Amino acid sequence: MSDVPAESAASSRIAQALRDDILKGLIAPGQRLRQEDIAERLGGSRLPVREALRILAAEGLVQIEPNKGARVPSLDPGEVETLYRMRERLEPLALSESMANLSSADLAEISDIQRRIEQGVDVTEFLILDREFHMATYTGCSDEQLMLSVVRLWNSTQHYRRAFMSLTGPGRAQIVNAEHRLLMEAMDRRDPEDAELYLLGHIRRTRKELVRHPEIFSTGS
Incomplete structure (x- = not known):
């Protein structure tokens, strides 16, 4: 039970870091977002990373594709x-x-x-x-x-x-x-x-x- 708030805080922190990078153009449209790379760069396990990506997907900043993972959407x-x-x-x-x-x-x-x-x-x-x-x-x-x-x-x-x-x-x-x-x-x-x-x-x-x-x-x- 005590791990839940910590995981939620980690997800929010990771989501904010990725959100800033995407909005600043540091992560470009079409670029893949590998959970292992994010966890290593920002700290934390894959569980809060996965939840952070779901948060960003709901905001339109990330697209999650079945069996392919997450990427920043690329539009025509x-x-x-x-x-x-x-x-x-x-x-x-x-x-x-x-x-x-x-x-x-x-x-x-x-x-x-x-x-x-x-x-x-x-x-x-x-x-x-x-x-x-x-x-x-x-x-x-x-x-x-x-x-x-x-x-x-x-x-x-x-x-x-x-x-x-x-x-x-x-x-x-x-x-x-x-x-x-x-x-x-x-x-x-x-x-x-x-x-x-x-x-x-x-x-x-x-x-x-x-x-x-x-x-x-x-x-x-």
């Missing part, structure tokens, strides 16, 4: 476009559910995250802050299933956002900042209709630009 342009179309539907809904519950302190936090983005950061830091920005706008959404879906969609497309940002450089960051500012202004004046429209356009622009760069998918970078 059509699959990524579908995921972005889902984001276009779900995230404005999450934002609408959230806005009525956001406090002045919440809005100030969102503004502070955007200020840090605009200070000029590398791609890795930008992706971290951009994710923080959007998740902060959904803080007031109490629909757990909706938010689980939103997070899963972000996880599934993270690598391709990184590859795209690395390819397009500072010019894309300027567009993102302008779109973030429009969204923040709508939120400050408590206008959910405008906020939803700005968010929809923000996500849709990224989707359309991604499909114009098939090299992102063919290189596996």
Whole structure:
């Protein structure tokens, strides 16, 4: 009985380490995740490693294949476009559910995250802050299933956002900042209709630009 909490803590620790590596691009799409290698690198037995992989599979970060083990999913342009179309539907809904519950302190936090983005950061830091920005706008959404879906969609497309940002450089960051500012202004004046429209356009622009760069998918970078 006393081993159960320890195993749960080990699974959470291993899952967090793998989650960070995947989201930072240190583990690439298509890469196999061997339980023995993970246990050796991160410490622990194969049991908490197996549970950690199940956690990440539920989050959309890992794909577990029967008789083959686990790997980071590798998507084609059509699959990524579908995921972005889902984001276009779900995230404005999450934002609408959230806005009525956001406090002045919440809005100030969102503004502070955007200020840090605009200070000029590398791609890795930008992706971290951009994710923080959007998740902060959904803080007031109490629909757990909706938010689980939103997070899963972000996880599934993270690598391709990184590859795209690395390819397009500072010019894309300027567009993102302008779109973030429009969204923040709508939120400050408590206008959910405008906020939803700005968010929809923000996500849709990224989707359309991604499909114009098939090299992102063919290189596996």
